[in-house]
Amino acid sequence: MTPLIRVRNLRYRYEDGTVALDGVNFDLYPGETVALLGPNGSGKTTFVLHLNGLLHGEGEVTVCGMPVEKPYLDEIRRRVGLLFQDADEQLFMPTVLEDVAFGPLCRGMKPAEAEARARAALKQVGMEGAAHKAPYHLSAGEKRRVALATVLASDPEILVLDEPTTWLDPPSQSELLSLLQALPQAKIVVTHDTIFAEAIATRAVYFERGRIIAEGSVADLRHRFDWGPRILPRSAESR
Amino acid sequence: MHHLVVDEWTRRPGWLQRLDPRAKLIVLLAFLVCVGTFRKLTVAAVLALGGLVAAGVILGKLPARGVAARALLVAPFAGPLAVASALSGQTGQAISLLMRALLSAAAVVVIVGATPMPRLLRGMEWLGAPRFFVLIVQFLYRYLFLLSEQAQHMRLAALSRGIGSRHAGIRRVLWRAAGGAIGVLFVRSHARAAAIHRAMLARGFRGSLVPLEELRMRLADWVFLLAGITLSAAIRLGVRSGS
Amino acid sequence: MHIPDGLLSPAIWAGAYAVSAAAIGIAARQAQRSAQESHLPLLGVMGAFVFAAQMVNFPLGFGTSGHLVGSVLLAVTLGPPAAMVVMTAVLLVQALVFQDGGLLALGANVFNMAVAGLLAGYLPWALWGRSRLRWIALAAGGFLSVAVSGALAMAELALSGVRIAPVLAWAAAGLFAINGAIEGLLTVAIVRALAVLQTRTAEASATARRVTAALGIAALSLATGAVAMASQSPDALDSLVERTGIAGRVRAWVATPLAEYRLAWAPDSWWGQALAGLAGLALIYPLAVALARAFRKRRSA
Numbered sequence: 123m124t125p126l127i128r129v130r131n132l133r134y135r136y137e138d139g140t141v142a143l144d145g146v147n148f149d150l151y152p153g154e155t156v157a158l159l160g161p162n163g164s165g166k167t168t169f170v171l172h173l174n175g176l177l178h179g180e181g182e183v184t185v186c187g188m189p190v191e192k193p194y195l196d197e198i199r200r201r202v203g204l205l206f207q208d209a210d211e212q213l214f215m216p217t218v219l220e221d222v223a224f225g226p227l228c229r230g231m232k233p234a235e236a237e238a239r240a241r242a243a244l245k246q247v248g249m250e251g252a253a254h255k256a257p258y259h260l261s262a263g264e265k266r267r268v269a270l271a272t273v274l275a276s277d278p279e280i281l282v283l284d285e286p287t288t289w290l291d292p293p294s295q296s297e298l299l300s301l302l303q304a305l306p307q308a309k310i311v312v313t314h315d316t317i318f319a320e321a322i323a324t325r326a327v328y329f330e331r332g333r334i335i336a337e338g339s340v341a342d343l344r345h346r347f348d349w350g351p352r353i354l355p356r357s358a359e360s361r
Numbered sequence: 362m363h364h365l366v367v368d369e370w371t372r373r374p375g376w377l378q379r380l381d382p383r384a385k386l387i388v389l390l391a392f393l394v395c396v397g398t399f400r401k402l403t404v405a406a407v408l409a410l411g412g413l414v415a416a417g418v419i420l421g422k423l424p425a426r427g428v429a430a431r432a433l434l435v436a437p438f439a440g441p442l443a444v445a446s447a448l449s450g451q452t453g454q455a456i457s458l459l460m461r462a463l464l465s466a467a468a469v470v471v472i473v474g475a476t477p478m479p480r481l482l483r484g485m486e487w488l489g490a491p492r493f494f495v496l497i498v499q500f501l502y503r504y505l506f507l508l509s510e511q512a513q514h515m516r517l518a519a520l521s522r523g524i525g526s527r528h529a530g531i532r533r534v535l536w537r538a539a540g541g542a543i544g545v546l547f548v549r550s551h552a553r554a555a556a557i558h559r560a561m562l563a564r565g566f567r568g569s570l571v572p573l574e575e576l577r578m579r580l581a582d583w584v585f586l587l588a589g590i591t592l593s594a595a596i597r598l599g600v601r602s603g604s
Numbered sequence: 605m606h607i608p609d610g611l612l613s614p615a616i617w618a619g620a621y622a623v624s625a626a627a628i629g630i631a632a633r634q635a636q637r638s639a640q641e642s643h644l645p646l647l648g649v650m651g652a653f654v655f656a657a658q659m660v661n662f663p664l665g666f667g668t669s670g671h672l673v674g675s676v677l678l679a680v681t682l683g684p685p686a687a688m689v690v691m692t693a694v695l696l697v698q699a700l701v702f703q704d705g706g707l708l709a710l711g712a713n714v715f716n717m718a719v720a721g722l723l724a725g726y727l728p729w730a731l732w733g734r735s736r737l738r739w740i741a742l743a744a745g746g747f748l749s750v751a752v753s754g755a756l757a758m759a760e761l762a763l764s765g766v767r768i769a770p771v772l773a774w775a776a777a778g779l780f781a782i783n784g785a786i787e788g789l790l791t792v793a794i795v796r797a798l799a800v801l802q803t804r805t806a807e808a809s810a811t812a813r814r815v816t817a818a819l820g821i822a823a824l825s826l827a828t829g830a831v832a833m834a835s836q837s838p839d840a841l842d843s844l845v846e847r848t849g850i851a852g853r854v855r856a857w858v859a860t861p862l863a864e865y866r867l868a869w870a871p872d873s874w875w876g877q878a879l880a881g882l883a884g885l886a887l888i889y890p891l892a893v894a895l896a897r898a899f900r901k902r903r904s905a
Contacts, residue, residue: 367701389707390707393609393706393707393708394708396609396610397609397610397612397614397617397708398614431703432703434702434703434704435608435609435703435706438606438607438608439608439610439611441772442611442761442766442767442768442772445767445768445769445771445772446766446767448769449767449769451767454767458610458611458766460610461609461610461611462608462609462610462611462706463610464610465608465609465610465706465707465708466608466609466703466706469609469699469700469703469706469707470703473700473701478700478701481700491629491632493632493636493644493689494628494632494689494692494693496644496648497644497647497648497651497689497690497693498648498651498693498696498697499648500644500645500647500648500649500651500652501648501649501651501652501655501693501694501697502652502697503648503652504648504649504652505652505655505697507652508649508652508653508655508656509652509655509656509659511656512656512657512659512660513659515660516659516660536789536790536793537793539660539790539793540790540792540793540794540796540797541793541797542660543657543660543672543790543793543794543797544793544794544797544798544800544801545797545801546653546656546657547653547657547677547681547794547798548798548801550649550650550652550653550656551646551649551650553649554645554646554648554649554650555646557645557649558644558645558646561645570644
């Protein structure tokens with residue numbers, strides 16, 4: 123089976139010379155949900171930005187058979203739906219409907235068609251009533267769902283989610299989980315929330331200092347790296 | 362926040378809200394030009410113009426007190442000038458000045474209070490404002506609240522750290538802190554703008570923003586447009602202005 | 605400083621609109637040309653930033669407070685064309701949503717603050733921004749941006765026939781001076797903070813700098829001239845029409861109700877008044893410089 127995403131030996135350096143990615147190899151197969159775990163600054167978000175060409179490093183990145191390079195970027199960006207950590211950066215239009223229709227409109231769809239597509243996407247995430255609201259009127263959870271709709275409107279094959287549960291209260295987290303589980307696309311989820319990761323991911327990789335140093339199930343990696351919510355022991359004096 | 366209050370008005374179920382933004386903008390301009398070309402307002406003119414404003418308030422189901430309060434925001438500027446004029450013996454001119462400022466401001470409040478900003482901007486674009494500029498205003502308005510909130514948070518944080526106390530030595534720190542705070546706000550704004558651009562690219566942005574909605578004039582819009590222009594012109598030409 | 609509607613005469617607000625529209629049109633085209641695609645969100649967000657920054661109030665003692673205007677800051681970091689467009693966007697939103705300035709008066713307000721004031725404020729930086737005098741230049745620029753916008757606003761009002769009593773004029777001048785000083789000091793503080801945060805200021809080509817410098821000088825001269833002219837007569841616009849028919853002749857002017865704020869020692873000619881205006885600015889400029897120096901010394905102490 124050919125992978126949807128194939129990354130070989132990806133390297134990336136920031137302007138000031140720091141190495142952000144130091145030879146990453148990665149595959150994503152249809153139907154999978156892969157969790158990217160690891161400490162802050164280990165390169166998870168930087169890695170993910172290479173998958174739709176927002177960053178360009180050395181090495182090989184192939185998405186749906188196309189190299190992530192100039193002539194293919196348009197199509198790749200349609201197929202890879204990237205959900206950023208900060209929903210306010212993603213909802214930049216005056217109303218929800220315009221935000222969700224943005225992708226289709228940019229790709230040349232007629233306004234009427236784009237609007238229909240947008241409404242369908244909003245329905246998928248349960249936010250069809252918010253079509254004419256302005257983004258700042260939405261709660262964090264609602265913004266997250268609308269952001270997801272903006273990505274779904276272009277009918278992607280792969281969803282990449284960067285810290286999707288940040289700022290969400292437990293009920294919103296569960297809602298998001300059900301929503302994501304119902305979507306057929308292959309998914310990559312960058313997250314610190316190991317409980318969420320365990321619920322949604324079929325497999326996980328562990329990033330450290332720009333490289334993937336381990337692979338396995340979320341439970342495996344949690345064990346190996348002691349990677350989960352820490353509960354500090356009470357000190358003997360505090361009685 | 363101020364602009365959120367007005368924003369709420371634009372969602373009320375008034376007749377004015379449903380009109381085409383182009384018609385509203387043209388009528389507003391006609392009104393402002395009418396007021397702006399009077400040398401001196403007469404009582405009749407003030408009443409007629411005030412009547413138009415009141416009609417707008419009613420048609421838009423706008424809160425009268427809210428509109429009046431916002432119109433009065435021009436008072437600190439026009440007030441002293443009017444007073445100075447009155448003191449130099451020109452009471453008629455003084456009152457005229459004040460009324461012109463108040464009526465103009467009230468008209469703007471009514472129209473802006475009955476038209477959501479994105480539609481207002483579409484109207485302006487149709488009337489000739491360059492798209493590049495209109496889009497900048499659109500982005501500005503979208504992030505206005507967010508960034509103002511950020512600034513407020515910084516202010517609260519600074520206050521809770523003791524800035525603003527009467528201790529003289531603090532004054533110097535205050536300036537540096539303010540400069541630093543605004544500097545940080547600047548850098549974060551820049552970073553946010555870069556992130557927004559990335560998000561736009563990720564969704565297929567190719568350099569131009571396509572509008573979703575087509576503006577269309579219906580009968581009600583034409584009626585409003587013609588009525589607004591004719592009434593403004595009638596008041597300007599019909600009521601004899603003072604010398 | 606934001607003039608509301610209903611105060612300016614049609615000639616002034618219409619004329620100002622014509623000039624502003626042309627100026628901002630050119631600036632927008634310039635900004636677009638030299639810009640990357642990312643300019644759209646950047647300029648919009650920086651406009652929102654200006655609003656946010658203007659909310660930060662500085663207690664000055666005596667229960668008053670001042671705040672940043674930001675045109676010089678923007679000009680130095682985004683380049684004058686982009687800065688002019690952003691400030692115009694800010695002024696538009698201020699007029700529409702906050703009733704800070706009128707819609708018919710927008711042309712005049714844009715001219716005063718986003719065009720002339722901005723260019724005059726950028727002038728010192730254009731000339732000395734790369735030398736040792738950069739911080740003084742920046743402080744002076746901040747001051748000039750406020751002084752020039754204020755002077756032009758007063759002139760436009762006077763030329764529209766609004767009677768500005770001497771006490772009001774002096775009070776306004778005092779306010780402009782204080783706010784100008786704040787602008788200068790704040791702009792310096794912020795740009796220094798930005799240097800620490802490693803933000804680069806906009807680099808302009810030599811020709812671009814010469815052009816903006818020339819425009820800055822033009823703005824400065826205009827402000828001086830406008831103040832001088834407006835201080836002569838409340839119905840100056842009508843008499844102006846007469847006078848241009850007698851171009852080149854220097855005449856003694858008839859005493860007017862505003863005669864009180866002509867400087868006693870200035871000769872009764874147009875040139876004399878212009879000189880008086882310039883002298884005023886020349887007096888305040890070194891004061892701003894001295895303040896900037898004093899501020900720097902105290903900070904590094």
